[in-house]
Amino acid sequence: MNIEIILHAGLATGTILLFAAIGEIFAERSGILNLGVEGMMLLGAMAGFSTSLATGNAWVGLIVAMLAGGILSLAHGLVTIHFQADQVVSGLSLTFLGTGLALVLGEGLTGQHPPTIPIVDIPLLSQIPFLGPVLFSEHSLLVYVGYIFAPMAAYYVYKTRPGMHLRAVGEKPSAADTLGISVYGVRYFYTFVGGMLAGLAGATISLSVSPGWYSTQTTSGQGWIAVGLVIFAQWNPIRAAFGGYLFGMLRRFILDLQGPALLFGFANPLYVNSNYGFFLQMMPFVLTIIALVWGSRAATKKRLGAPAALGVPYIRGERGL
Amino acid sequence: MNLPYTVIFEKRTADYPKWLPAVTSLLSVIVAFIISGIVLKIIGGDPLRVLKFFFTATFGSWAVFSDTMVKATPLIMVGLACAVAFKMKLWNIGAEGQFYMGAFFSSLVVLVPMVNLETTPKFIVIALMMIMGMIGGAIWGFIPGYLKAKYQVNEIIITLMLNYIALYWNNFWIFDKWSDAGFQMTPQFEKIAWLPRLSDLAKEYKAFSGITLHLGVVFGIIAAIIIWWILERSHWGYEIKLIGDNPQAARYAGLNITKNLILVMMLSGALAGLAGMSEISGVVHRLQEKISPGYGFTGIIVAWLAKLNPFAVIIVSILFGALIVAGREIQPSGLSNLLQGIILFMVISSDVLLRYKIRLVRLEQEA
Numbered sequence: 001m002n003i004e005i006i007l008h009a010g011l012a013t014g015t016i017l018l019f020a021a022i023g024e025i026f027a028e029r030s031g032i033l034n035l036g037v038e039g040m041m042l043l044g045a046m047a048g049f050s051t052s053l054a055t056g057n058a059w060v061g062l063i064v065a066m067l068a069g070g071i072l073s074l075a076h077g078l079v080t081i082h083f084q085a086d087q088v089v090s091g092l093s094l095t096f097l098g099t100g101l102a103l104v105l106g107e108g109l110t111g112q113h114p115p116t117i118p119i120v121d122i123p124l125l126s127q128i129p130f131l132g133p134v135l136f137s138e139h140s141l142l143v144y145v146g147y148i149f150a151p152m153a154a155y156y157v158y159k160t161r162p163g164m165h166l167r168a169v170g171e172k173p174s175a176a177d178t179l180g181i182s183v184y185g186v187r188y189f190y191t192f193v194g195g196m197l198a199g200l201a202g203a204t205i206s207l208s209v210s211p212g213w214y215s216t217q218t219t220s221g222q223g224w225i226a227v228g229l230v231i232f233a234q235w236n237p238i239r240a241a242f243g244g245y246l247f248g249m250l251r252r253f254i255l256d257l258q259g260p261a262l263l264f265g266f267a268n269p270l271y272v273n274s275n276y277g278f279f280l281q282m283m284p285f286v287l288t289i290i291a292l293v294w295g296s297r298a299a300t301k302k303r304l305g306a307p308a309a310l311g312v313p314y315i316r317g318e319r320g321l
Numbered sequence: 322m323n324l325p326y327t328v329i330f331e332k333r334t335a336d337y338p339k340w341l342p343a344v345t346s347l348l349s350v351i352v353a354f355i356i357s358g359i360v361l362k363i364i365g366g367d368p369l370r371v372l373k374f375f376f377t378a379t380f381g382s383w384a385v386f387s388d389t390m391v392k393a394t395p396l397i398m399v400g401l402a403c404a405v406a407f408k409m410k411l412w413n414i415g416a417e418g419q420f421y422m423g424a425f426f427s428s429l430v431v432l433v434p435m436v437n438l439e440t441t442p443k444f445i446v447i448a449l450m451m452i453m454g455m456i457g458g459a460i461w462g463f464i465p466g467y468l469k470a471k472y473q474v475n476e477i478i479i480t481l482m483l484n485y486i487a488l489y490w491n492n493f494w495i496f497d498k499w500s501d502a503g504f505q506m507t508p509q510f511e512k513i514a515w516l517p518r519l520s521d522l523a524k525e526y527k528a529f530s531g532i533t534l535h536l537g538v539v540f541g542i543i544a545a546i547i548i549w550w551i552l553e554r555s556h557w558g559y560e561i562k563l564i565g566d567n568p569q570a571a572r573y574a575g576l577n578i579t580k581n582l583i584l585v586m587m588l589s590g591a592l593a594g595l596a597g598m599s600e601i602s603g604v605v606h607r608l609q610e611k612i613s614p615g616y617g618f619t620g621i622i623v624a625w626l627a628k629l630n631p632f633a634v635i636i637v638s639i640l641f642g643a644l645i646v647a648g649r650e651i652q653p654s655g656l657s658n659l660l661q662g663i664i665l666f667m668v669i670s671s672d673v674l675l676r677y678k679i680r681l682v683r684l685e686q687e688a
Contacts, residue, residue, distance in 0.1 A: 035477065039662075075666065083673040088412050088477065089625055090669050096618070096662030103655020104364065221485055228478040275497035278489045285482040289468075296474045 006256060007134045010249025015146040016204045017244030020226035022153050022237045023197025027073075029157065029235060030190040031170040031309040034076055035091025037198050038223025039098020040069040044199025045206035045218045046106040052207055053114035061114070062203050069199020070192045072098055077191040081184055084313035095223075099216060109213040117141055117208040140208040150241035157237060166190060170307035173314040183314050198223065221285070228288045232295035235307065247287065254283045331678040342628045345674050349667035350626070350640070356667075357660045364653075371651055378650060379643035387519070387532045391604060393635075393642030395420070395613070397541030398596035399620030400627065400634040401548050402458075406589040407629055408552060409565040413586060415465065415480025416593040417617025418487035419458040423594025424601045425491055426457025428507065428608040431514045432499050438511050446513050450598055451540075458594015459587040461487060466586030470579040476586070484617065495608055506609035516603035537599030542635065544592060549631040561585060593617060614645055622665045 020037055027034045034040075047068035052061030076094045079085045117140045126137035135147075157163040168176040169186045177183050205218055212218070229247070233239035257263070258270045258277055270276045299305055358368035379389045399416045406413035427450040429435060435453075436446060465479040492505075499507040516536040523530035552558040564571040564578055571578060596616065605612050619641050627633035641661070648657030 079666065079670050083670055084676070085669040085672055089621075089665070092414065092621060093662055093665035093669060096622070096658060096665060098662075100655050100657075100659025100662045104360070104653050104659050107653040107655070221481075224478065224481045228475075228482070231475060231478070273497070275493055278493040278496070282486045282489045285485040288482050289479055292474050292478055293468060293472055296472050300473060 002256075004130070004134055006249055006252045008138070009252040010247075011135070011245055012139060012143055012209050012248065013251060014241075014245035014248030015140075015143045016201050016209060016222060017226050017229055017247055018146045018150060018201075018241045019197050019204060020201035020223060021229040021233065021240040021244060022150065023194040023201070024227055024230045025157075025233070025235050025237055025240060026153075026166070026190045026197070027194030028230060028310055029166050029170045029307055030187045031173060031307055031312065031314070032077070032080060032187050032191050032194075033087045033091060033311045034073060034094070034191060034194055035088060035227060036073065036076055036094025036098060037194075037226050038219060038221065039095035039102075040072050040195050040198035041098075041202035041205075041219045041223045041226075042102040042216065043072055043098040044069040044202030046102040046109065046202075046213060047199065048203030049112075049114060049206040049213045050106065050109055052116070053109070053112050056115055058115045058117050058207050061207055062117070062200065065199040065203035065207075066196040067199070069202065070196040072101075073191050073195025073198070074188070076195075077188045080313065081187050081191075084315065087311045103215055106213055106215065110215070112213070113211075114207070116211045120144075140204075142204050142208050146241070150237050153237040167307070170309055173309050177314075177316060183316075187314075198226075201226070225284060225288050228292050231299075231306075232291045234295065234299055234305075243291070247284070247291075250287060251284050254280050326681050326683060329680045329682050330673075331680060333676060333678055337675050341675060343633075345671040346626050346628065346633075346637075346668060349671045350664055353660060353664040353667045356663050357656065360659065361656065371656075374651065375643070375647045378647050383528070384531055385646070387534045388646050389639060389642045390534050390538060391642070392645045393638040394535070394537040394541050394603070395596040395600050395616045396619060396623055396638035396641050396645075397538070397635050398544055398592050398599065399616050400623035400638055401541075401544055401631055402589045402592035402596070403620045403624035404627065404629040404631060404634055405548055405552070405561075405592065406585055407565075407624055409561045409581070409585050410568075411466075411469075411565075411582065411585055411589070412477045413462065413465070413480050413589045414477055414621065415461065415483050415617070416589070416596075416620045417613060417615065418480070418484035419461040419590040419593035420597040420600075420613055420617050421484075421487040421491050422457035422461040422590075423454035423597030424457075424608060424612055425487075425494070425597075426594065427451070427454035427598035427601055428510075429453060431510045432507060432608070438513055441513075443513050447516065447602065450514060450602055451595060454594045454598025454601075455591035456594070458590040458592065458597065460590070461594070462586040462588075462590020463583060466583040469586075470582045491608065492610060495610060499608065501607075507607045509607050510602070514602055515606055516599065518603070533604070535599075535603035537603040540595060540599055541638075544595070545631040545635055548592075552631065557581075593620070614648075619645070619661060622661055622668075625665060626668050 020041060024034060024037055044065035048061040048065030051064040052058045072094065076090050079090045080087045119138055119140050121138060122136040126132045157166065165176065165181050165186060169181060169183050173183045202219060206213055229240055229243050233243050257280065260268055261271045262268060361368045361371060378385060380386055399420060402416050403413060430446065430450045430453055431438065436449060438446065461483055464483060465476045468474040468479055469476045495505055495507055501508040518535045519529045519532040552561065560576050560581055564576060564581055568578065600612055601608060623634055623637045623641055627637045644657050644660065651657065
C-alpha cells in the first residue's frame, strides 16, 4: 500500500466521475433530471471504443462518444421537455435504451485493442516533489483536461451571462421566459451537454482509465454513483470534482487493503480469505449512501437544495414555477 | 412547402376514455417492436425471422408457454412491487436487490437450517420460506424508506446502491460459507423446500410431463388481488394514492406521510422478496449467482406499461416473460434489453395522448 499510488489512481478514476457528474449538474441546473447517465456512459464507452478501433484514432473516438451520449440524451429531452413526461421514468428508460444499444452494437468488441488516449508527463510541474508524481506525471491527457474543466465549469455557471440564464431557467423558468430566454432551448441545450459529458466519461473508461470493452461491467454502476455525487456536491462543479477524486482515492485505498498480510500488526482477514473481498466491492456503494445521507443533512441545515424547478415541466402560460 | 393541414395539441379538459390507456400501451409495444426491427435490419439481421422465432419459442406449444409463464411469475410480483411504490410516487428502483435479499433470507431456512427438514411438514417449510423471503425484501425496502422519511435522502440512488450491495452480499455467501464444493452456488435444496410443480402430477396426468410451471404463479395472482384490494378498496390505499397525487393536500389532511412512506417501501420490498423466494424454491432450487436476468429492472417497465394496474401487471408480465425466454436465444444478446428500453420510452411518450387531444386541422378553418 503506497499513498502516492492511491492518490495517483484516485485522480484517474475520479476523472470519470468528474465528467459525468458535472454533465449531470449542467442538466439539473436547467431543471432536467436525467437518470440515464449510466446508459449514456455505457453507449459512450462503446462508441468511443469501437470508433477508435475503426479509425485508429482515439481522439476521433472521444468525439464520437460525446456525440453518441449527446444524441441519446436528446431522446430524454424530447420526451420530458415537449411531451412533459415524468423525468424519473424517462431517465430510467434512457438507461435501458443506452445499455441495450451499447450491448447490441458492441457485440464482439471484447478483447480488442484500439489506440488509447496518450499518457503524458507535464514538463517542469512533474518535477515538484510528491505533488509532481501524484498530480502531473503518467496521467492520461484526460485527467489534465479534468483539472482545467472543473473550475471552468464553475466559472461558467456562476460568473457568466449564459450561466446565469442556465440557473434562472432551473430556478424560475417563468421569470426567465419573461426576460426573453428560451426555456425549452436552454433545457435542450444543457440536456445535450450533459449527455456529451456522460459520453466523454464513458470513453474515459474505455479509452483511458481501464481500456477495453467488458459490456455492462465497463461502467459497473459508476453512472449511478455520479448521479448521487451531484446531490452530495450540491450542484457545484468544484465540489463534484473534489467528490469524484475523493471517491476514486477511497476506492483505490479499499482495494489495496487486500494486499498486505499484516494490518496494524494483526493478520489481515482480507489477505487470509479473499472472499472477504466481496465486502470491499460493496464499499463504493456503501460510501455513496453515506455521502448522500451526509450531503442531504447538510443541505437541509443550510437550506441549500436542488434547483427549484428540477423535474418540473414548464408549460408557458400555466400557473406554476 | 406549405401544407394545407396543421397538427394541433389541445389540452384535454374532460377525463380521457377508459379504454385509451390500454390502446396507447398496446400501440407503444407495437411501435417499439417495429423500431427494434428497423435497428435489427440496419445491423444486418432478419427481423421477420426473429419475430417468427419469438412467437414459436414462447407461445408455440404448452411446454414453451409454460417456460414463458415461469419467467412471468417473478415479474408479476416484482411488477406489483414497483406499481405499489410508484402509486405513491416513491421511486423504488431497488426491486432487483430486494429480490436477491428475499432469495437469500428464504434460503436461510434450508441452509442454516432453521427447522428440522426431516420431520417438519412441507407446507410449514414453504410458508416459513415465504415469510423469510418477504422479511428479507422488506428490510431492503425499509432502509431507503427510513432514510427518505428521516433525512429526505433521494430514494432512487439509495435503492440502486442497495441493488449492488445485495449482489455482493449474496456472492460472499455462495462463494464462501455455503459454496457447494468450491462452485459458486449452494448445494441443491432438499425436495421438501421445492414449490410443487405441474410436472409433479405427470404420473396421473400425462399432459403435465415436462411442464415446469410452479405454485409461485398462484402467489403472484393472489398478490395481485390483494394489492388491487388495498389500492382500490381500502382506506390505506386511498391514503397511498392521495399522498402520491398531492402530498401537500395529504399533509393538510393530517395523514402520516412518514409512516406511510416507510410502510409502502416495506410492502414493495416484501413483494420483490417473495418473488426471490418463489424463484429459489420453484425454479433454481439453490442459491447461486445469476438467479435473476434483471427481473427487478424489467418490473419497472412492467409496472409502467400496466399503468400501475395490478391485473394489467399480470398480462404485461406474460409478454415480458416471453421476451426473456426468447431473449436467451436471440442474437445479438442485447436485443431484448434494447427492446425493453424502447418499449418504456414509447409508453411514456404515448402518455402525451392521455393529456392532449391531437387534431389535424385545415388551415383555412383556422383563419
